[in-house]
Amino acid sequence: MSRYRRTRGRAALLVRLLSAAVVLAVCATIAAPSAIGDPGGEFTGIDGGAYAAQWNAAVDGPQPYNGITADLAVPITMDDGTVLKGDIIHPAIDGRVADGRRPVILQMQGYGKLPMLVAQAVLYSADSLGIKQPLADWVASLNLPGVGLDGVFEILQQVNSGAMEAAVQDWALAEAGYTLIQVDLRGTGTSGGQWQLFGDREKQDIAEVIDWITRQPWSDGNVGAMGLSFTAIAALEATDLMPPGLKAIFAYVGSTDMFTDIAGSGGGFGSAFLIPWLLGVNTLKMIPDVTSLIVGKFDPDQQLQWFKDRLADPFTLLSAVINGYTALTPEQLTAETRNLVDPNSGFRRGLKTDVSKVRVPTFMVDAWYDLFGTTAVSTFNAIPLPEDQKKLIMGDGYHIGAGVGGFGSPGMPPRLDVLQRAWFDHWLRGIDNGIDKYSPLTVKQQGGGWTTVPDFPRTEATYRRLYLDDIPSGTSPHARYDGGLSETARQSGVRDLTVAPGLLSICSRGTARITGGATAVIDACTKDSRIWESEGLTFTTNPVTEPTIVSGPINVHLNVVHDASDGYWVATVNDVAPDGTSREISGGQLVASLNQIDDSISTKSANGDYTEPRYFLDLDKRVLTEPGVPVTLDIAMTPIEAVLQPGHRLRINVYASNFPKGLPPSLVLAATELKPEHLRLDPAAPSWVNMPLTRSIP
Secondary structure, eight states: OOTTSOOGGGHHHHHHHHHHHHHHHHHHHHOOOOOOOOTTSSSOOTTOGGGHHHHHHHHHSOOSOSEEEEEEEEEEEOTTSOEEEEEEEEEEETTEEOOSOEEEEEEEESSOHHHHHHHHHHHHHHHHTTOHHHHHHHHHHOOOTTSSOHHHHHHHTTTTTTHHHHHHTOTHHHHTTOEEEEEEOTTSTTOOSOOOSSOHHHHHHHHHHHHHHHTSTTEEEEEEEEEETHHHHHHHHTTTTOOTTEEEEEEESOOSBHIIIIISGGGOBOHHHHHHHHHHHHHHTTSOOHHHHHTTOOOHHHHHHHHHHHHHSTTTTHHHHHHHTTOOSGGGOOHHHHHHHOTTSHHHHHTBOOGGGOOSOEEEEEETTSTTTTSHHHHHHHSOSOTTSEEEEEESSOTTTTSOTTTTSTTSOOOHHHHHHHHHHHHHHOOOOSGGGSOSEEEEOBTSOEEEOSSSSOTTOEEEEEEEESSOOSSOTTSSEEEEEESSOOOOSOEEEEEOOOSGGGSSHHHHHHTTTGGGGOHHHHSOOHHHHTTSEEEEOOOOSSOEEEEEEEEEEEEEEESSSOOEEEEEEEEEOTTSOEEEEEEEEEEGGGOOBOTTTOEEOTTSOEEEOOBOOOGGGOOOOOTTSOEEEEEEEEEEEEEEOTTOEEEEEEESOBTTTBBOOHHHHHHHTTOOEEEEEOTTSOOEEEEEESSOOO
16 A cells, blocks of 8 residues: 555544644744666665665555554653653554554754644645645646746755655654654753753753653664754754764754854855844744643643743844844954854854764765755765765755755655655664665766765866966956966966955855745846856856866965955856856855964865865954955865866856855954955966866866
C-alpha cells in the first residue's frame, strides 16, 4: 500500500488533530543530467544507484504502524529549573500507542512548536486523503516560459521534491516507527527562560533534552536531530557537548558560522534578514501556551513564570541592532552592541558551532546562494568524519528550497524525505540500506548540471591571477566603466576609476539571497546583473572556448583610494553569456577599516595569494584609512562550483554599496561620508582576482 493511499482507519484521529491545530492557530493569531558515479565505485552517483529503489520503497511502501497519537505540551525541566515544553508524536496501531522502545527524532524549535503542529497536521491530513502528492505534482508542473517569472516556477518545482516533509518533521516518520518530538528552545515559543541566540546555555539545554529522551520508557536510547534553517542550526548545535544519545543529524539549510554567513560578513551586516528575523522570533515567543490549556495541562505557576521571563526580555537583541545603526562613534555603543563586534565575546562565540565536535553521522543540504551557503562546504570539509558518515548536497538556489526542484526524477538525486528517512534508518536503526555509499558531495554547478565532486576545491582547478585593467572589453557599455580581465597584467599606467554608493543593488542576486529567495521571482534582477552594473565598474575576460570550471573560494584583491576615512567595497563574480546576460555566481563585501586578516584561520593558494581571507571584524582593531592614500583590500567571495560554457566570459564587478544585502553600522557609514570611492589601477600595485580554474582563459 502506497503512503499516498492510506486507509481510512485513522480518519477520526486526523479530524481531531487537524481541528485542534486550527483552533490553536486561531488562538495564536489572536494573541536533467545523468548520474555520475564515483570512478572507483566506492560511492553511488547522484541518483543513489541501485540503492535508491530500496530507499524509495521504505518511504512509499507499507508502514509498520497505521496511525499516530500525540502527547502535547510536555514539560521538560532543565538543571537550573527552567521548563522547556515539547510535543511528542508516537506511532500507533488502531489509535493506541504502540508498545516497545523506538528511536527518536528531535527538532529543537525556535519559531514555536505551535506553527509546526499546524503545518504537520495539514501535511499529514492531505497525505491521508490522497491529495498531497497529486497536488504537489500539479504545482511543480506549472510553468509559463517567456513571461519573466521563471524564478516563481523554479520555487514551485521544489514542492514535490520531499523538501516540505524533510523540513517539518513529517508525521509519516512516526508511522515508520520513530517517536517524534518538537521542543521549544529556551526563551522561545512556550518554553521558559530568556532566548540566548545559540549560546552556551542553549547548547546545554539541547544536550539535557537528548539525555531526557534517552531515559524515557518509549525511547531505545538512539536520538537523531533534524531541522530546517533555525532548527537545522540547533541540530548542528546539538553536537557541542557530544551527548551520548545523539546518533545522527539531518540539517537542511543550516549553519555552523552565523556571523560569517550572514550577521557580519565583511562588516556589512545582513540587516535585511536579521531585523525581520528578530522581530519574527520575538513576536512568536509572546504567544502563550494555549496548547496546554486545550489538552488539559495548563499550569498557572509555570505560565506565570513564562510571562515573567518574557517581560524581562521582550525584544532580544533588537536594542543592540538599533544601537548599532544609531551610534555614530564607538563610545556611543552599548555593552550589548559591543558583544556583536567583539570576536571574543560569548555572543560571537555562540554564533559558531565547533565543527571538530561533530562526531555523529551528518547529512547537510544547502545552496550556493542560501543565506548560509558561504560556509557550507568548508563545514563539510572540516567535519572530522569519514565520507561514509558525512554528506552534503549543494543546490543552485536560495533559502527557499535550496534549489532541489526535480529531486526524485530519473537521473536526479532522490527526494529529500527519502534521503532523510534512509539516513535515520541506517544510523538510528542499523539498517544496511547503502545510504552510507551515497555520494559524499553532490552539487549543482552554476551554469551546468548536477554532479558529484570528489574534492572541493577540485584538485584539477589551479588558482590563477586574473588582472583588472583599463582596456575596454566592449561587453558592458551599460556600466559605469567597461574594463578588461586577463591572466596577463596589461595595465600600462596609473588610473583611478570612481564608483559611488547607490541603491540599484536592490535589484541583485544578493538581495534575493538576503531575503531567502523572496525576490528571486524577478528574473531581471536575479538572472541578469546589468541593471545593477550601471552603478559599477566591470572587468571582463575574453570568451572561453571549452567548458571551464570554477571550483573553490575566491579572493578579489583591490588597490583603492578614499576621499574619506573609511570605505565600503563590494565585488561580484559574474558569468556573462554571449547575448550579454550577466549572472552573478559569487559575491563578497568588506569595510576598508576592518580589513585585518586572521591568518590562523585564512587559506592561501600555492602562489601565496589568499583564497579565503578571514577577518577579525573587531572594532578594537579598526584602522581608519587616510584620504588620498592607497590601501589594499582582500575581499573574500562566496565559494562556488560553476562552469563557464563555450562562448561565455568571466566578469568581476566592483561597487561601493550593497543594500540590502549588506549595510555597515552607522559609525562606519559616517566615516565613509557616503563619498565616491576610487579603484586605482596601477602596474606597480595591481588589482586582481585569485580564481580557481580548470583551464586558462584565452
